[in-house]
Amino acid sequence: MLVSTAQVRRRALAALGLALVLVVAVGCYNNNTGETGVLGVANFKLPAFPETGSHAVIVFSEMHYAPSYKVQEGPRLLPPEGSIAIGGPDTSVRAPVELTYTGEEYVSLTEPAAFAASYDAAEGAELFRVNCVVCHGTGMRGDGPLKEKLVSGAAPADLIAGAVASGTEGEVFAWISYGSRTGFTLAMIDQPNPTVMPVFRSLLTEEDRWHLVQYILGQQGR
Secondary structure (H helix, E strand, O other): OOOOHHHHHHHHHHHHHHHHHHHHHHEEEOOOOOEEEEOOOEEEEOOEOOOOOOOOOEOOHHHHOOOOOOOOOOOOOOOOOOOOOOOOOOOOOOOOOOOOOOHHHHHOOOOOHHHHHOOOHHHHHHHHHHHOHHHHOOOOOOOOOOHHHOOOOOOOOOOOOOHHHHOOHHHHHHHHHHOHHHHHHHHOOOOOOOOOOOOHHHOOOHHHHHHHHHHHHHHOOO
């Protein structure tokens, strides 16, 4: 005798319903999560019927609540932003976590001796060419090729005769790190950077940013 798909489905639902009735009668069933225990000897999950939420029935709750990810993006579990591994940062493979200072502390901040000792002028020039020339220009006058493309916001700063010329090395480091003087000022009050300058704190290492400071101050004659 042939059995239709509809009949198979009805029988399966009837069997599932009977199983639920038996579980409720002799065991413990949580309708919100589907977690089920029978006489203390068996624990498993059945379809859940949550009282709230967008799904009336959840058959595979462990899949429904699994972390999702975008197309062509591999699944991953990232640590919370700014978290440090138990026992502190692993200094054998990376530098210690960079400290954050107040606005006043950045004014008097000076380059760590280890970074000053590792500075190479040619490498500093290359860092500036790759990251800064497009906006600030080869002569640091704020006349890079991208200047004419910027239709809104402040123009690139003149690093020779502008405010950077009178800033302390700690201030210059902060302006580079937080994406301009404006970006730094707003970062100190937990506001996003509205300027087109990148926040290099997220792009370059602390050592590279200090080497940029050395290179810029050197071009200013300081």
